[in-house]
Amino acid sequence: xxxxxxxxxxxxxxxxxxxxxxxxxxxxxxxxxxxxxxxxxxxxxxxxxxxxxxxxxxxxxxxxxxxxxxxxxxxxxxxxxxxxxxxxxxxxxxxxxxxxxxxxxxxxxxxxxxxxxxxxxxxxxxxxxxxxxxxxxxxxxxxxxxxxxxxxxxxxxxxxxxxxxxxxxxxxxxxxxxxxxxxxxxxxxxxxxxxxxxxxxxxxxxxxxxxxxxx
Amino acid sequence: xxxxxxxxxxxxxxxxxxxxxxxxxxxxxxxxxxxxxxxxxxxxxxxxxxxxxxxxxxxxxxxxxxxxxxxxxxxxxxxxxxxxxxxxxxxxxxxxxxxxxxxxxxxxxxxxxxxxxxxxxxxxxxxxxxxxxxxxxxxxxxxxxxxxxxxxxx
Numbered sequence: 235x236x237x238x239x240x241x242x243x244x245x246x247x248x249x250x251x252x253x254x255x256x257x258x259x260x261x262x263x264x265x266x267x268x269x270x271x272x273x274x275x276x277x278x279x280x281x282x283x284x285x286x287x288x289x290x291x292x293x294x295x296x297x298x299x300x301x302x303x304x305x306x307x308x309x310x311x312x313x314x315x316x317x318x319x320x321x322x323x324x325x326x327x328x329x330x331x332x333x334x335x336x337x338x339x340x341x342x343x344x345x346x347x348x349x350x351x352x353x354x355x356x357x358x359x360x361x362x363x364x365x366x367x368x369x370x371x372x373x374x375x376x377x378x379x380x381x382x383x384x385x386x387x388x389x390x391x392x393x394x395x396x397x398x399x400x401x402x403x404x405x406x407x408x409x410x411x412x413x414x415x416x417x418x419x420x421x422x423x424x425x426x427x428x429x430x431x432x433x434x435x436x437x438x439x440x441x442x443x444x445x446x447x448x449x
Numbered sequence: 450x451x452x453x454x455x456x457x458x459x460x461x462x463x464x465x466x467x468x469x470x471x472x473x474x475x476x477x478x479x480x481x482x483x484x485x486x487x488x489x490x491x492x493x494x495x496x497x498x499x500x501x502x503x504x505x506x507x508x509x510x511x512x513x514x515x516x517x518x519x520x521x522x523x524x525x526x527x528x529x530x531x532x533x534x535x536x537x538x539x540x541x542x543x544x545x546x547x548x549x550x551x552x553x554x555x556x557x558x559x560x561x562x563x564x565x566x567x568x569x570x571x572x573x574x575x576x577x578x579x580x581x582x583x584x585x586x587x588x589x590x591x592x593x594x595x596x597x598x599x600x601x602x603x
Contacts, residue, residue: 248541249472249545249561249564249565250565251541252541252542252544252545253468253471253472253542253545253565254468255542256464256467256468256471257464257465257467257468258464259464259467261460261463261464261467262481264481264482264485265463265467265481265484265485265488266460266463267485268485268486268488268489268492269456269459269460269463269488269492270456
């Protein structure tokens, strides 16, 4: 290219042309999420204030009718295993919409879950042990949210991996159990607490846990 | 609904804001990360719903937030590579990136807001919270440096 033409093309007026490509690119999903989730947070906060006001009113009405033991029983909260099983039943077992974000855009799914959880989430493949990835969900968890990754095997059996941000939480001992005919196994990854839930037998679940926790 | 209007208005401005952030920072990934933080700063403000009107002030506001985020993350942002690309092999924007690397942070902001974004000097002054006279002076220096760099290297 002749030097004069290069200089003409590089005049400051043409700087817009130099960066034109960035106008034509699709908006990255994490920026799109920032716009949308900011709105969701605002609505969530308004709803939370409303719920607190209603709860305060109900409590003040009921305070004279219940004794201290009953108050103490209200304070006990749902544990992570119960929440993981409940989320599995509510979301993963839904025949029509088991996941909110599907497996067709894995990068988007990873960014979305990481952004909402406030921590990097790795989405692991279980293809070599017979489970394909369906996608993920965000689950209400106390004052925040947790992530859930859903897998399915060839027989249509669902497997969900519940992940809670545990940066500031106590360690979780590895444990297993059964709630409402669903087996669960829980373990601590240091930064996260994970619970694997499915109706498959416990030994199968343990094997899957070793695959997931080994990486 | 006002919040939907804000969302829509922001989404419409994102491509242009990405272009500005990319030109300013020189690294696409850092630019997108900082832009999403700037967007969050806007949508999380309770006053955002009413303050964004008139809509033509949304972009300058987004840039104010972007500069704030950039200044508070200065140590962690991967800056542009300050090397001169090959004159025949490089793309047009690589050559501009190289030229912008010659400028100070303030000069880059003024130059890009004025030349790339075509903001009026008064709007640029508002975004950067500087007097117009200072904006003019920095712009002239920036323009001279970019022109000289292009002429001597390409």
